[in-house]
Amino acid sequence: MLDTRTMTTGQSHRFVPQLRGVSLPSSRACDAVRVRDPLADTISLMGATMSYPRNVEIYGENEPAEFLYKVVSGSVRTYKILGDGRRQIGGFYLPGDIFGLEFADAHALSAEAMTDTKVLVVKRSALDAVAARDASIAQQLFAQTGRELQRVQERILLLIKSAQERVASFLLEMAEREPASNAVELSMSRQDIADYLGLTIETVSRTLTSLETAAAIGIPTSRRIVLRNRGALNRMSG
Amino acid sequence: MLDTRTMTTGQSHRFVPQLRGVSLPSSRACDAVRVRDPLADTISLMGATMSYPRNVEIYGENEPAEFLYKVVSGSVRTYKILGDGRRQIGGFYLPGDIFGLEFADAHALSAEAMTDTKVLVVKRSALDAVAARDASIAQQLFAQTGRELQRVQERILLLIKSAQERVASFLLEMAEREPASNAVELSMSRQDIADYLGLTIETVSRTLTSLETAAAIGIPTSRRIVLRNRGALNRMSG
């Protein structure tokens, strides 16, 4: 099972540190991207694309944290298995999200593709080398870490809430990632949601149906949630 | 009443701390520290010492995050008050610990002295300026952030456990900070512990007595816990 993942890019991923474009923006569009997100741009330039089928491991807990990842398409979950078999999900990552940022030498969490997924992979050492030359990259890495920290701190606040508050918060969190629509397409199973929220699958299910009964949401299919009343959800989210 | 627990800590008016002067380390001991921990040393060199009495606010949520703090003596808690009055404690900081590291412009949490406390205070802007020149300082700041992130991730794992597991984990965590002894001197109240672990004060108290009954710990005074059987505690911590 180790090698169901496949390299889809033949491009050399040995990076030659040529910070082109940083000081000489040429086109408006390009400039905008670079100025806003030099890290993303660097990853795109340096990264190799890899594909992982659904439910396949991208990296495992305790493996050396050699790479940084960015989701191109599909979705990824990070998680940790506790001694007694319980699983805690660290986060869900959708296209554009960066994951695999670690501070110890080894990964604290495992990562798995939730659906068939393409990711950009970049060697940490290469990225560090660029960061050493380009302060804006270093700054972005730092900022990315800070955002991750804030995200995790909010999870702590979530985990002390009631089941209904957790589920409502979760739906609003997911909805923020698809701003255009009022519906959420869940790429994760009820079990994933439960392990993310620190609840059981039954409680998640019951809470969702109760939210539907309360006319706060609609559940046309189990993986699709329509937000009918965001105000109510917001109130319920604690 | 909604909020008795947050009222118990007493006055919430802002204390204006006294500036005691700049610490100027000159001893050999500090030189040794310098090699191992350039960040700590820089803070010592640049920082001003401030004193805060017990239960007095050091900074408040949403205030601009201008400073970085290092505990010299005493103890500090960071916390956030939720809409309905619940309080979540972000962390406890003991001598040597750094707190106040933020990524947004404003503090996400408030900080209070749990006991009479002395802290070193350093302007972020000054520290950033040093970091820009000295890569080892920048690296230390980054590492410090990474450690904070790991700490918070472990808290998430803690919050999905049972009450007994949480309390056992908490005791072991506190014990790690006083490696010499087999006893833990708690600088925080039961309410603080409860708000840290996402439990009620009664559950914390009951769990502690049950651990004592099980001969895993001793409780000579309410603020002093003797670890009688670390193996058992470890097993109980999940």
Add this chain to the structure above:
DNA sequence: CGTGATCTTGAGGGAATTCAATGTCGGTGG
């Protein structure tokens, strides 16, 4: 000592889990 704050203990209730059964959906082969 008395007083308030903190901590412990008890009884009862409620929210979430556990255990168990049923329902739904997508795929696969007869």
Add this chain to the structure above:
DNA sequence: CCACCGACATTGAATTCCCTCAAGATCACG
């Protein structure tokens, strides 16, 4: 095409764990 299967989801009933409310015990401090 439909019947069957397995994976996933929902629903129900009983139980457990923790919270709430309430009372007492202990501690710190004047």
